[in-house]
Amino acid sequence: MLKQKLKKEHLGLLFDKLKVTHGVLGPKVENGVVTLAEIDAHDIPSGYEDHQQPGGYRLIKGERPEIFSFSIGPDSFKRFLQPPLREVFAFRRAAGISITRPGAEQRPLAFIDMRPCDLSALKLYDRIFLRGPVRDPYYDSLRRDSLVFVLNCLYPNDNCFCPSMGTGPEATDGFDVALTELSDSFLLEAGTAKGETVLAGLPAGEVDDSDMREKGARIELCRKRIKKFIRAGELPGLIYRNVEHPRWAEIAERDLECGNCTQLCPTCFCNSTYDALGLSGISKKSYQVSGRRMRKWDSCFSKNFARVHGGNFRPSRRARYRQWMSHKLAYTMEQFGLPGCVGCGRCITWCPAGIDITKELEALKSAR
Amino acid sequence: MHDKSIPFEAAIKWIKKETRDTATYALKVKSRDIQKGYRFIPGQFNMLYVPGIGEAPVSISSAPSDQDLMHTVRVAGDVTTALSHLKAGDVIGMRGPFGRGWPFEETGGLDILIVAGGLGIAPLRSVVRHILRTKKMAGAHSRRMLFYGAKTPKDIIFRNEFPRYREVFEVLLTVDRADPEERWRGETGLVTKLFDRAALDSLRTIAFVCGPEVMMQTSVRELILRGVPEERIFLSLERNMNCGVGLCGHCFFGPKFVCRDGPVFRFSEIEGLMGIKEL
Numbered sequence: 001m002l003k004q005k006l007k008k009e010h011l012g013l014l015f016d017k018l019k020v021t022h023g024v025l026g027p028k029v030e031n032g033v034v035t036l037a038e039i040d041a042h043d044i045p046s047g048y049e050d051h052q053q054p055g056g057y058r059l060i061k062g063e064r065p066e067i068f069s070f071s072i073g074p075d076s077f078k079r080f081l082q083p084p085l086r087e088v089f090a091f092r093r094a095a096g097i098s099i100t101r102p103g104a105e106q107r108p109l110a111f112i113d114m115r116p117c118d119l120s121a122l123k124l125y126d127r128i129f130l131r132g133p134v135r136d137p138y139y140d141s142l143r144r145d146s147l148v149f150v151l152n153c154l155y156p157n158d159n160c161f162c163p164s165m166g167t168g169p170e171a172t173d174g175f176d177v178a179l180t181e182l183s184d185s186f187l188l189e190a191g192t193a194k195g196e197t198v199l200a201g202l203p204a205g206e207v208d209d210s211d212m213r214e215k216g217a218r219i220e221l222c223r224k225r226i227k228k229f230i231r232a233g234e235l236p237g238l239i240y241r242n243v244e245h246p247r248w249a250e251i252a253e254r255d256l257e258c259g260n261c262t263q264l265c266p267t268c269f270c271n272s273t274y275d276a277l278g279l280s281g282i283s284k285k286s287y288q289v290s291g292r293r294m295r296k297w298d299s300c301f302s303k304n305f306a307r308v309h310g311g312n313f314r315p316s317r318r319a320r321y322r323q324w325m326s327h328k329l330a331y332t333m334e335q336f337g338l339p340g341c342v343g344c345g346r347c348i349t350w351c352p353a354g355i356d357i358t359k360e361l362e363a364l365k366s367a368r
Numbered sequence: 369m370h371d372k373s374i375p376f377e378a379a380i381k382w383i384k385k386e387t388r389d390t391a392t393y394a395l396k397v398k399s400r401d402i403q404k405g406y407r408f409i410p411g412q413f414n415m416l417y418v419p420g421i422g423e424a425p426v427s428i429s430s431a432p433s434d435q436d437l438m439h440t441v442r443v444a445g446d447v448t449t450a451l452s453h454l455k456a457g458d459v460i461g462m463r464g465p466f467g468r469g470w471p472f473e474e475t476g477g478l479d480i481l482i483v484a485g486g487l488g489i490a491p492l493r494s495v496v497r498h499i500l501r502t503k504k505m506a507g508a509h510s511r512r513m514l515f516y517g518a519k520t521p522k523d524i525i526f527r528n529e530f531p532r533y534r535e536v537f538e539v540l541l542t543v544d545r546a547d548p549e550e551r552w553r554g555e556t557g558l559v560t561k562l563f564d565r566a567a568l569d570s571l572r573t574i575a576f577v578c579g580p581e582v583m584m585q586t587s588v589r590e591l592i593l594r595g596v597p598e599e600r601i602f603l604s605l606e607r608n609m610n611c612g613v614g615l616c617g618h619c620f621f622g623p624k625f626v627c628r629d630g631p632v633f634r635f636s637e638i639e640g641l642m643g644i645k646e647l
Binding site: 092096134305307318 | 371372373374375377398419420421422423444445448459460461606607608610611613614615616617618620622623625628640644645646647
């Protein structure tokens with residue numbers, strides 16, 4: 001596959017090229033955090049450093065010379081490929097029911113700066129929404145036209161543990177183009193024919209062995225900077241053997257059930273559908289009604305998530321936390337053959353109670 | 369193929385009140401194309417949709433060979449209440465069929481035992497009617513038994529059909545409590561009480577069980593105690609089915625999507641999960 005270098009000052013050319021056909025999504029500072037938005041090259045918050053800890057995130061102007069000097073923020077591709085709220089169809093019931101599906105989607109998306117952990121989550125999403133017994137047509141159309149530029153990581157944050165999950169800091173497949181920031185340029189490696197087409201029109205610098213060595217060294221340095229670790233080799237058994245561990249009740253006492261972790265987790269996919277009615281949607285003849293059927297992100301932390309009429313299958317907070325963590329670390333592997341946790345650490349950073357999934361798993365390991 | 373996230377129109381052909389809170393709805397799929405392609409096996413369910421209110425998962429209570437597609441619904445929440453306000457001729461939305469049904473192919477040559485509790489009779493009525501209506505089913509089983517437990521004699525659903533069932537099945541009934549004003553000749557007590565009356569040939573038995581979760585747990589325990597192999601016990605689980613196709617997460621039972629991997633499970637598949645509270 002095609003490999004070439006791009007001078008750092010030419011990064012804007014890549015954006016210009018992509019913008020003709022795609023909405024280009026990349027990192028941008030908003031409200032003091034790095035989020036994803038449609039951006040230009042000059043929006044990239046170069047030189048910023050993020051300091052993350054359990055329940056904490058600080059963004060400061062630092063000394064790092066790289067353009068991509070920061071790690072991941074709360075956002076991921078998921079907000080764009082599977083939006084938090086979308087219309088499934090509009091309906092109108094009179095004598096019969098008429099259903100109108102929403103029109104064609106917006107223009108295709110290009111993800112600049114998708115990190116290897118999120119790329120693993122994207123692979124899981126593909127299995128869930130494209131290769132299951134039923135294909136999600138909305139996701140399918142957006143995903144098929146999207147371009148994925150994965151950025152190999154140089155600076156992890158203190159909550160990252162991708163090496164434990166085998167998802168980073170380097171991406172090996174599943175991308176259209178992989179970027180690695182070197183000292184004087186970007187190394188661009190195409191992973192698909194689509195990716196090669198994008199690279200073809202850019203001013204190309206030749207790649208030699210020293211560039212590949214520099215790439216390797218930089219990623220190795222990143223790997224060494226990673227502080228957290230999880231016993232992935234002992235999964236899923238460690239979860240299955242400990243369903244009645246007293247730790248679950250203990251976590252429930254700290255857990256606020258805000259659902260932040262499920263909203264930020266790039267693999268969480270649970271959702272609910274409901275009918276949205278405006279006041280004008282209800283006619284005097286009560287049988288006539290019109291509205292929109294909406295699908296929204298849901299969370300297994302919500303009390304009614306497993307409710308049926310006449311009872312709730314998970315009435316306790318202990319059971320709801322256990323459901324979430326078990327789904328991440330055990331069930332997803334069984335369901336889709338890929339880990340449900342990609343080691344991004346977002347659930348640790350954005351938990352207002354600072355609950356740390358790596359520590360909780362360690363606690364399950366300890367004697368009861 | 370039809371997109372399974374979009375409901376299609378189904379007209380209510382007739383409604384039959386079964387008990388004070390339960391009614392059977394016969395539905396007719398309006399689109400000819402969809403109706404032609406619509407095939408189900410007993411034990412599968414549909415999502416019934418009342419626009420403006422929402423959807424509810426309801427198992428199909430008729431047999432594939434029945435003329436009408438039936439759903440037997442108890443008034444419990446918003447959607448089932450809305451259904452109870454409708455009349456013949458009204459149109460609702462429907463998606464389905466979803467899930468895995470009862471494994472008929474495994475019943476040949478065996479004693480088939482159907483154990484139902486309360487509304488759990490609905491997906492099993494589909495089995496019973498399928499056996500009654502299908503000629504080649506005659507003689508396929510060495511013995512056929514139907515055990516059914518309800519709250520009171522008045523809560524027995526499909527009671528008028530039992531005489532027909534008795535032609536092919538050994539039918540035993542029990543109620544939690546008998547109304548004093550009604551003569552009740554069946555048993556009183558849990559459905560498991562009936563197991564003693566029937567003298568099961570456990571190694572030849574295949575059991576289909578559906579009812580409240582506690583009733584299913586006791587039934588399974590009793591069947592295993594009597595020596596029925598775990599691989600020949602099947603249960604239909606109830607969970608909060610929402611999308612029907614394994615994309616929404618509401619029906620998780622451990623790693624299982626009840627909507628897709630179930631609702632009918634072989635007990636040996638879920639044995640490790642059954643005893644865990646709040647899974």
